[in-house]
Amino acid sequence: MIYPIVAYGDPVLKTPAKDLPADFPAAELQQLVQDMFDTMYHAHGVGLAAPQIGKSLRLFVIDSEPMLDEDEDGNPLVEEPTAAPVKQAFINPRIISETGEEWGFEEGCLSIPGVRETVYRCPIIVLRYEDENRQPHEKTFSGMTARVIQHEYDHLEGVLFTDHVSGLKKQLLKGKLSRISKGDVKAEYRMKFAGQGRR
Known part of the structure; x- marks a missing residue:
């Protein structure tokens, strides 16, 4: 199932999400993760968080391969020749540390179509999370x-x-x-606007 993307202005995007409880049904979780990947690919995104489909849960999916292929100008990236792309779901994640000198990159967001701005972030993080089988991990990403x-x-x-x-x-x-919050925006995917339903 492909969900509509929640647009800027919906309170769910400004509300801290809740942990997925340990008794969250496994089959339901697998389906939700698959639906999130399908929705993300349909909208040509590289990441999608559960609040963006209206679910206030600590869950997101990413596929960083397109980001490793080129920079914001479409040039091949040479800074990360050894970095392997990551495609996976992250459940109840917690960032343990963020290190290194912050670097700027122009970011966009499926919930805020047509807007791109330079954001500065640390290049190395340590993340504690569960995978979609609820197995715990602690890994470094860069x-x-x-x-x-x-x-x-x-x-x-x-x-x-x-x-x-x-x-x-x-x-x-x-x-x-x-x-955008009023629905005055063009996107190549379905969106859901606060108080207006979906379009």
């Missing part, structure tokens, strides 16, 4: 994969990438964000 994870992790904390930009940039974005 570069673009770390950035995708940090972006999706923010969604679980009720934080959007636009929250990271300067006050002046926020002022400049205000009108555009307001229009």
Whole structure:
């Protein structure tokens, strides 16, 4: 099932998500993870968090392969020749540490179509999480994969990438964000707007 993407302005995007309980049905979880991957690919995304489909749960999926292929200008990336792409689900994740000198990269978000801004993030993170079989892991991620994870992790904390930009940039974005929240936006995938249902 392909879900509509929740648009900027819906309170679910600004609400910290709840942990998936240990007794969450396994079959339901597998289906939800598959649906999230299907929804993400349909919208040409590299990550999708459960709040973006209206579910306030600490769960996100990523496939960082497209991000490792090229930079924001479409040039082949050479900075990470050994980085393997990561395609997986992360359940109840917790960032244990973020290290290294912050670096800027232009980010976008399926919930905020047509808006891109430079966000500074640490290049190395240590993440504790469960996989879709509820097995616990603690792993280090770096570069673009770390950035995708940090972006999706923010969604679980009720934080959007636009929250990271300067006050002046926020002022400049205000009108555009307001229009998105009212449904005045074009996207190549179905979206759900607060108080308006889906389009």
